[in-house]
Amino acid sequence: MKKLVIPGELISQERKRLGGNVFVSNGKIYSKVLGVTEENDEKASVVPLEGKYFPQQEDVVIGVVTRAIFAGYGVNLNSFTESFIPKSAMREDMKVGDLVSAKITYVNELREAELGFPRRMFGGEVIEVIPVRTPRLIGKNGSMLELLKQGTGCDIIIGKNGRVWARNGNLELLRKVVTFINDNAYKSNLTNSVEAFFKSEGIQVSVPKKDEIRPKFDQPSENVEESEVLPSEESEVLNEGN
């Protein structure tokens, strides 16, 4: 069962595997933050409800250029410190206020993030959300993101630092939906209610089923999955024939 916990609240008296946002004191496990925990889980962890963005390696983030000097650009990532992109990494020049998407390649012990693969974003607009709630915008295997793209017809990039960049499509609707998800991020059954929301706006969307969701890059390619599916269909046909 899910439970709301506050900082310092007891999560478990037993020994458990430790997840995020918990600490151990006198052999007992306590929560570090205001968040939600799964009581019967094997792993003791808390999903935070509020908080700033902690830079983490491999995160895709959306930054705003705050400083342009001879050697490169200072970029605000909504984090504690400013990051830097050298001019040699960019094809084109940027101005203060430009948007840039990048991947975090390294985070040092002072939580300063190094950026790689920078891409300047042309046009579009940014919707800000609470950074710890971005996983709900993406959903399981990207189901919510797929829904948003279907419903609004926008090109969307979700930065883990709480910035959603979007272009084309119905931006006004997207803003509404993203705010709705941000406000209700701690509630369950969110994907279905977003589907209902789109329906009430007169837009038909379908929640992508498990096998419809595109696989991650490190998973086997689609062809393999299809070949696994095909025999069963054939068998069905055979049964009908009989």
Place this chain on the structure above:
Amino acid sequence: MSGRVTENMPDYKKDKKRVDGRKMEDLRPLSIKVGVLPNADGSAYLEWGQNKVYAAVYGPREALPKHTQNPYKTNVKVTYRMATFSVPERKQPRPNRRDMEISKVLGEALEKAVFVEQFPNTEISVIVEVVDSNAGSRVACLCAASCALADAGIPMRDLVSATGVGKAFGELIVDLNKDEEDAPDAVDIPFGILPNSGEIVLLQMDGLLKKEEWEKIAVLGNKACQQIYQMQKKALQDKFQLTEVSESAVEAVASGKEETKEAKQRKESKKDSKDNKDSKESKSKKVKK
């Protein structure tokens, strides 16, 4: 500041009741609300008797000027201020010796609760503003500030709960009001703890006490802080309800905009396309068969 001894001064030992009708270990009515200031990262509003306090938290953010940065921990920087209209006589808005001292002790108390080593080179700004006051404003500020810190999502060991304890009119009491603070024999102790571990993080004393009296008072203070902790916990939990998203909420957001002609058209066109799709699918199935 002790008042003058007068003939009709109350005697708590005889009366068994305090000047405002409370029992000796009773608190004044307390209410906390979390998340009241939209521009702050975390915030809280607290009413405790006549005390009214706002607390706002910003950060963790880069500590400036740069020489204040500490590569081993974050600075919890508290700014305690009283509004000019918060006391009967106008308060000079310039921060005075008392404001600076309270800012310092509150910062040190909160630092014990926060995991400061997680945010090197940064600063957490806590700004507490007293809008109305009647004795015990620093403990009210501490309670509000710890709720605001939790609301900002800052990792903490525990909340900080605090209350005033002490002695007035010959009896040991909890949560002194202004009349009791001004009693001739008054002893005022702001008393703050981390409720789960019982660790004391704020302890000051104005007046003199016997050792036995202090031992009794510490027990009273602990009990009162546990009560306050429950209220803080409830205030934080009330902000979020772990339910499914209600249909009415979806409707409320949707009804913000009326169904436009475009939406209707889109509906119709989608219907058509769906019909087409269905027919196509059935065709393809037939082909497969």
